[in-house]
Amino acid sequence: MRKDMCRAVLLAVSLLAPHICSAQAANPARETADPTEVVIKAYPPHCHPVPGDPQDGVDLSMVGGSAEQQVVQIDPISGKYVLTRDDYPTTAPGVWQRDGTRLHEFVFRVPKDGNPLCIGTRGSHSLGLAQLRQAIDARPYRRKVLRFTAWIATRKVDAVRLWLAAGTNERPKFFNIVASSGNWKEPVVGSKGWFPVGLTIGPLPCNADQISFGVTLDGGGDVWMYQPNLEAIDARTVKGDNRRQLDKAAAVMRNLDRGGSCGL
Numbered sequence: 001m002r003k004d005m006c007r008a009v010l011l012a013v014s015l016l017a018p019h020i021c022s023a024q025a026a027n028p029a030r031e032t033a034d035p036t037e038v039v040i041k042a043y044p045p046h047c048h049p050v051p052g053d054p055q056d057g058v059d060l061s062m063v064g065g066s067a068e069q070q071v072v073q074i075d076p077i078s079g080k081y082v083l084t085r086d087d088y089p090t091t092a093p094g095v096w097q098r099d100g101t102r103l104h105e106f107v108f109r110v111p112k113d114g115n116p117l118c119i120g121t122r123g124s125h126s127l128g129l130a131q132l133r134q135a136i137d138a139r140p141y142r143r144k145v146l147r148f149t150a151w152i153a154t155r156k157v158d159a160v161r162l163w164l165a166a167g168t169n170e171r172p173k174f175f176n177i178v179a180s181s182g183n184w185k186e187p188v189v190g191s192k193g194w195f196p197v198g199l200t201i202g203p204l205p206c207n208a209d210q211i212s213f214g215v216t217l218d219g220g221g222d223v224w225m226y227q228p229n230l231e232a233i234d235a236r237t238v239k240g241d242n243r244r245q246l247d248k249a250a251a252v253m254r255n256l257d258r259g260g261s262c263g264l
Helices: 019-028 241-256
Strands: 070-076 081-085 097-101 106-109 119-120 131-136 147-170 176-182 188-201 209-219 222-233
Touching: 106 131, 119 131, 119 209, 131 222, 176 188, 188 222, 209 222
Parallel strands: none
Antiparallel strands: 070 081, 070 097, 097 131, 106 119, 119 222, 131 209, 147 176, 147 188, 147 209, 147 222
8 A cells, every 4th residue: 555545644724624723723722711621722731530520430440451442331221331341332423432451541531511622641651542432323424425623732642543434343343444544653742732633534335333533542641632523524625645545435335335225
């Protein structure tokens, strides 16, 4: 695969609407008198939880040094948040799942008022990884082109990766990825002020069951995410290398769509 096909799809500001860029860039730097609000003007602070967040009450001590990926989710019997083996649960749009390895070494912040989200390590380093992700039903998005955008800021991170993927549950072990985009090979490192990120996939196959997107902190540091958004877009607006990738994806989907069920 060509290098330009493998590199991170961290889109330039020009791919975002100018009015969105100006508004989002201004918001993190605005002044506020609210002591619970997070304002990031340069490099971000350490991540700290939202007071009273019920997910922070989950006992993570059982994780220990396990390399098995786990997730915090609601137990269907008790109705309370519990830590379980990560089975890639599909939840409603807007629900941020906390998952990863050695989760007791991380802290999360997921406010409900539109302020930035974050992941950070409790100490200076971790041998685990932690994610904030959404995993939603893919059926309404089949045959569509999707774009995930957000603003990101980092503080002394070892590696931060962002992704947008679609998968099926055709294999015994979910998640069988059928479309994906992300900076897998070129993670964000070190400290950076706010910068925009955009990832694009599609058209989604007709067998896609789940869409997953979010941010991963691998190792130490703190990562903040602001105004994450997933939307279906007009494929005609995608240009350059991303346009060529989408054209190839569409050709693959047409070849797989022998019965015509996709209408591709």
